[in-house]
Amino acid sequence: MFQAPRGTSDHLPEEQKYWRYIESKAMEVAARFGFGRIDTPAFEDSNLFIRSVGEGTDIVEKEMYTFEDRGGDSVTLRPEGTAPVCRAYLEHGMHNLPQPVRMYYFCPVFRYERPQAGRFRQHHQFGVEVLGDADPSVDAEVIEVAWDLMTSLGLKEINLLINSVGDPECRPAYVAKLREYYSGHRSVLCADCTERLERNPLRLLDCKVETCRALGNDAPRSADNLCEPCSEHWSKLLSYLDSMQLPYQVDHRMVRGLDYYTRTVFEVQPVNGGGQSTICGGGRYDGLITELGGRETPGIGFATGLERLTLNLKSGEVPVPDEPSPRYLVANVGDNARLAALDLSVRLRRAGVGAILSSGTRGLRGQMRQANALNIPYALILGDDEIEKGEVVVRDMHSSIQESKPLDEFIEEAAKSHGNSS
RNA sequence: GCGAGCGUAGCCAAGUGGUCUAAGGCGCCUGUCUGUGGCACAGGAGAUCACGGGUUCGAAUCCCGUCGCUCGCCCCA
Known part of the structure; x- marks a missing residue:
């Protein structure tokens, strides 16, 4: 007997009410905020993701479905949604449209990972991107979209976490500072963190080992080590979020796994989440478009996983309307x-x-x-x-x-x- | 990629070497009710006990491998 490939699953008719529910709420929210839908191909030139997501990242290093097609070109099944949207922005000259350009998408994404609860090799995302406006009010707006969606879905017991990871001006100095701090405590670091100290010091902050966590409490904080422009962006964002009364928490430990993030990063997590609990993650990526060969164009967006949202709707016993039966x-x-x-x-x-x-x-x-x-x-x-x-x-x-x-x-x-x- | 647990009908499951030609429940079909549902009762269909190999007189049960699922790490939605 054949079975669905590892880490993939069928979405049977009886499950569909959750999908319809999420899709209809998401489209409703997107429409309310003036976002237009975009659909991009399921696969792209491999270099698009290598350039955007980052060569050193796990996604690029070991999780992409990359293969040579019959014409000899290297193509990759989309491992995330932002880069294709940016590619489309450039390809179709969207900088000629009124800025910023607001777009949303639903799409399957593919990563070769070890499957677990809430983690699959093919999963589905809803995401939004705003391209062409660097103002922190846009950050606030995008975070509001995320929060609006979560609450209109009826999800409770969720946290909104935000942080700023700076930009190429100030991040290197911060990373150096972090490395210096942890180097002074090298003897108590776990094995993974000793490794991380060399490769990616930012990752030391969200280690789950108790002794490393304790060190993280007193570690230098990214938001305290921003350059002047990033710092101004950050404080304006916080004041906007305050006036919008969004229930955010600043989480100095939150770093994200894609290289392209600058300044604002944010996540939505269930209060009692386990390992793969993040249901929504995003951030600003002001350098991404230039990395892909475009003129300097700021951007910010987020994505949510429909499978994880569904898990949370079920565990939270959120009432979801049934699919209509024939009359x-x-x-x-x-x-x-x-x-x-x-x-x-x-x-x-x-x-x-x-x-x-x-x-x-x-x-x-x-x-x-x-x-x-x-x-x-x-x-x-x-x-x-x-x-x-x-x-x-x-x-x-x-x-x-x-x-x-x-x-x-x-x-x-x-x-x-x-x-x-x- | 690393560590651990698990895998019995569509679903939930009992059974841990012979009494298993595998219990029970849900669901499905049929009948009681010859043209009328939800309840009840009765009956029926549905399982090469994940797959492959081995040990044994004998394996769902023990061993090995493969596949898959789950949990933790890693990473992420």
């Missing part, structure tokens, strides 16, 4: 009735009304059971008697009240009311 099930008894039932269901559908033909190989009893199991509000019954009189029995499955109606009259009424039916 009618057409039951039938006897061979003549089967044809008449087929005809009736066709006429209803062509009139825009949801109807399914029940399996006539079952008895009426079985067909009623089916209507009940499928949560269909009305059963229509056709038998020899009804056909002879040109009528149909309409049974309200909720109240169990049923009545005979002339067939044509019924179809006309059904067609008329389908717009405002439940």
Whole structure:
């Protein structure tokens, strides 16, 4: 038997209500904030991601689905959503549009990782990007989009964490300072952190080993070591967030794994989250567009994982509306009735009304059971008697009240009311 | 990539070497109710016990490998 590849999963019809729910809320929020949808290819030139995400990152080093196509070009299944959007911005000359350009996307993303709860090799993201405006009010707006989405989804017990990681002006000095601080405590660092000290000192801050955590408390803080412009950006952002009354917490330990982030970074995490709990992450990337060969263009965005959101909706017992069932099930008894039932269901559908033909190989009893199991509000019954009189029995499955109606009259009424039916 | 646990019908599961031609529950189908659902009762279908190999007179049960899932690390949505 075949099974879905490791780390991938099927989203069965019974799961779809969560996806529809998230998609509809996200599109609603995006529309409210003036974002336009963009869809980009599932794969891109490999160099796009190597350049943007960063050569030293785990994503590029060991997680990309990279292969040579039949023409000999190296292509990569999209491991994140921001770089393709930036590529599209450049390719289509969007700097000629009114700035900033606000876009959102839904897309699958692919990373070759070890699967775990909340971590997959193919997962799906909703993300937004704002390109062409460096003002901290844009940061505040994007953070508001993220928070607005989380709260409109009905998620509770979540934290909004923000930090500033500076820019190429001030970050090197900060990293050096950090390295110096930790070097003084080399003897108590865990093995991983000793390694990190050389490769990526920022990562020392979010180590989970107790002794390293303790050191992190007194470590130099990024937000205290910003250059003048970054510092001004940071303090303005904080004042905007305050006036917007967003319940943020500054987290000096938060660093993010993609090289392109500058200044503002933020995440949304469940209060009682485990290892892979971040449900939303993003930040500013003012250097990314130039890295991809464009003129200097600031940008900021975030992405959320639909699978993780779904997990949180379920564990938080957030009520999610059911997918609508068809309004009618057409039951039938006897061979003549089967044809008449087929005809009736066709006429209803062509009139825009949801109807399914029940399996006539079952008895009426079985067909009623089916209507009940499928949560269909009305059963229509056709038998020899009804056909002879040109009528149909309409049974309200909720109240169990049923009545005979002339067939044509019924179809006309059904067609008329389908717009405002439940 | 590292460490650990797990894998019995669509789902949840009992069973830890012979009594397993594998219990029970949910769901599905049928009947009681010959043209009427939700309840109840009865019956039925559905499992090469993840896959492959080994040990043994005998394996769902022990051993090895593979695949997959889960948890922690790493990383991230």
